[in-house]
Amino acid sequence: MAENNQNAAAGKAPAKPKPAAPGAAKPAAPGAAKPAAGAAKPAAPGAAKPAASAGGGVYKPPVDRPDSNPYKDSKQSALASWFQERFYVMIPVIDYLKKKEVPQHRLSFWYYFGGLTLFFFIIQVVTGLLLLQYYKPTGAEAFTSFVFIQKEVPFGWLIRQVHAWSANLMIGMAFIHMFSTFFMKSYRKPRELMWVSGFVLLVLSLGFGFTGYLLPWNELAFFATQVGTEVPKVMPGGALLVDILRGGKDVSPETLTRMFSLHVVLLPGLLLLMLSAHLMLVQVLGTSSPIGYKEAGLIKGYEKFFPTFLAKDAIGWLIGFGLLVYLAVMFPWEIGVQADPLGSAPVGIKPEWYFWAQFQLLKDFTFEGGELLAIVLFTVGAILWILVPFLDRQASREQRSPIFTILGLLVIAFLVINTYRVYAEYSQL
Ligand code: HEM
Ligand code: HEM
Helix, strand or coil: CCHHHHHHHHHCCCCCCCCCCHHHHCCCCHHHHHHHHHHHCCCCHHHHHHHHHHCCCCCCCCCCCCCCCCCCCCCCCHHHHHHHHHHHHHHHHHHHHHCCEEEECCCHHHHHHHHHHHHHHHHHHHHHHHHHCCCCCCCCCHHHHHHHHHHCCCCHHHHHHHHHHHHHHHHHHHHHHHHHHHHCCCCCCCCHHHHHHHHHHHHHHHHHHHHHHHCCCEHHHHHHHHHHCCHHHHCCCHHHHHHHHHCCCCCCHHHHHHHHHHHHHHHHHHHHHHHHHHHHHHHHHCCCCCCCCCCCCCCCEEEEHHHHHHHHHHHHHHHHHHHHHHHHHHCCCCCCCECCCCCCCCCCCCCCHHHHHHHHHHHHCCCCCHHHHHHHHHHHHHHHHHCHHHHCHHHHCCCCCHHHHHHHHHHHHHHHHHHHHHHHHHCCC
16 A cells, blocks of 8 residues: 555644535535525526526526635635635645655655656756747758857857756656666556656657757757667668658758657657656655565654655755756857758767667667667567566565566666767767
């Protein structure tokens, strides 16, 4: 059972003036309300309506909200009462959120990374919307508008640098968050769907990174996208997929339009939907603690998510923000030169770091059919990874599952070694 539910009773929110019992607050059932509404409020504008419609046999509900403000006697400012009267249906929801508790133990530190990923995503939305005010997604204007943002718009350089750096930090945090939840086996029953929705979030974030990379329309972005979108061609039906993605046979201004619409419309919509599901599950099921910790007495206590843990989260966000601004100012991403579809590719074309592991695998499998094999291996690996909560039956029975811990270590080793190999090779070019 979810832990927060178990502990909820211990930490009840301070009593509020309770609304009258539902039955008492509401008028009688719709059918019965017709004569009653008229009798109770003869002068109210809505009162005439049920009577007027009665002849036609169609019931019209009263215009006024039937129940009066159940909180009108609580002691608070007029402004708070104003909002409370309008949003009082939210109060049980807020009370419910207050029940969530976070276990404290020696691995609690890792609970901060989901929140940090969320924080960098919020930064992306805010800076992305600001960039949109000046960015022009056409082959003729993209690079010029991008340079204009960097050189002419007041603080435009900072917004662009923050967007570019925060994209990297968001994906970096998502990886750390994924592996920390993996090793704490937070995916175990009943949290399987948190893992699945999280994995989809990671894929969408990588999609953001891929589509955003082309938007500056500089040489590096152009040729990296050319190489990146070539990959699916070796799969059956892959050529069609590439045509759809590119909007033609080659990367062209048409591709820019597609990447742009994916980046600012489709992906944000999908990510927000998935994020709502992910966070709702986090609230409903609560935060897990590692297997065996409760039985071994390793849980030091529980702290309220709201406001205690959230306040600590905020400290993490402040540190993250400081790091972000430091990176954006001290290590600016280059502007590059405008993409020339007819020009030749410069040396050292490579994707963003978060695709290096797959990139290296493709480079290693140079034999006949090797690329297809690499894609198949990677797809099978990803499917197994997403199914981990359903495969790890031991963890779901609250038993340790060292085989899965070893599997996670192997996946990390593969990602780190391959990523390092690309770094080592390309940093010498
Ligand atoms: C609603 C949210 C977002 C909007 C409206 C948005 C908008 C934009 C715009 C207009 C650009 C082109 C300007 C430029 O290149 O500097 C851009 C670039 C970019 N975006 Fe986003 N973005 C959003 C979210 C994200 C997210 C979540 C990520 C990554 C996880 C991301 C990664 C990137 C990257 C890597 C670039 C290229 C950065 C560069 O080299 O300048 N964006 N975005
Ligand atoms: C955009 C990306 C993501 C965001 C914004 C996000 C956000 C969050 C937040 C705020 C929490 C609650 C706090 C915490 O335990 O850290 C959480 C929990 C969780 N997330 Fe994510 N997440 C993302 C990606 C992922 C990924 C890639 C996975 C795994 C594949 C994942 C799996 C989980 C799990 C299993 C939990 C429950 C943790 C527990 O009960 O202890 N999430 N996520």
